[in-house]
Amino acid sequence: MATADLLPPPPAAPRRDPSPRLWSEAEFARMRQLGLFAGRDVELTAGVVCERGTGRPFVFTRKEYYALGDNHFFRDRRVQLIGGAILQESPMNPPHAVVVRLVTKAIERVFGYGYDVRVQLPIDLGLTSEPEPDVAVVSGSPRDYLVDHPKTALLVIEVSESTIEADTHEKASLYASGGIADYWVVDLTTDRVLVFRSPKPEIGSAFGQNYAPVSAHGRDDALTPLAAPNARVLVGDLLP
Numbered sequence: 001m002a003t004a005d006l007l008p009p010p011p012a013a014p015r016r017d018p019s020p021r022l023w024s025e026a027e028f029a030r031m032r033q034l035g036l037f038a039g040r041d042v043e044l045t046a047g048v049v050c051e052r053g054t055g056r057p058f059v060f061t062r063k064e065y066y067a068l069g070d071n072h073f074f075r076d077r078r079v080q081l082i083g084g085a086i087l088q089e090s091p092m093n094p095p096h097a098v099v100v101r102l103v104t105k106a107i108e109r110v111f112g113y114g115y116d117v118r119v120q121l122p123i124d125l126g127l128t129s130e131p132e133p134d135v136a137v138v139s140g141s142p143r144d145y146l147v148d149h150p151k152t153a154l155l156v157i158e159v160s161e162s163t164i165e166a167d168t169h170e171k172a173s174l175y176a177s178g179g180i181a182d183y184w185v186v187d188l189t190t191d192r193v194l195v196f197r198s199p200k201p202e203i204g205s206a207f208g209q210n211y212a213p214v215s216a217h218g219r220d221d222a223l224t225p226l227a228a229p230n231a232r233v234l235v236g237d238l239l240p
Helices: 025-033 060-071 092-108 164-168 170-178
Strands: 005-007 042-045 050-052 079-082 086-090 115-119 134-138 155-160 180-187 190-197 198-200 209-211 213-215
Touching: 079 170, 092 115, 092 134, 092 155, 134 198, 155 164, 164 170, 164 180, 170 190, 170 198, 170 209
Parallel strands: 155 180
Antiparallel strands: 005 213, 042 050, 079 086, 115 134, 134 155, 180 190, 190 213, 198 209
8 A cells, every 4th residue: 555644533523414214104104014113112203213202213123124125115215224224325426426437447457256346235234234335345256145245345435425424434433343444435525535444442433443543545646455465556546
């Protein structure tokens, strides 16, 4: 990896995007009919399913998340399950779409046979989280995941603009807790790639783990994925 600026972990900041999926009264009633909340005392508050009287959001499991999908609650909306919250993604603008393609092509040149480069597909990170990173490299071939989604990745890359706060805070903590050793954020707001490595416990982080230090890389730098130590990826190839 090229020499780059080392940054402290990003300071905590409120999430701007993605935002929680809000439910209508009719949708909430359908959930009850499906038995989604059996044995749980819940109510709908400002579009959020909460435990009655506490204000705490209901924690959806992957099983409940799949039940909602099977019953057409999401339709054409892109959502992800992160820490028991169902988050709704904004429509993808052209720069984001282009960079996802640039990243995919660059990473596919590095990882050949024996690896699968997945684009916006799920990773199973436990009972209450199933993120869909923009790009993830997993071992094996696509057919290895006919029964279950991958439970880890060798490299995860998110393309960030409106999602930069979530990607450098909640998502970073989630991926660190999932044992993902190499996490990159292509930051379109600063024209840099942020590299997160060395996951370790961190009190106060969203999922109890985080990365430190974080390194920032400009267009003229080159990166070496941990899982491909002889490869070089030019940062300029990842940026628009």
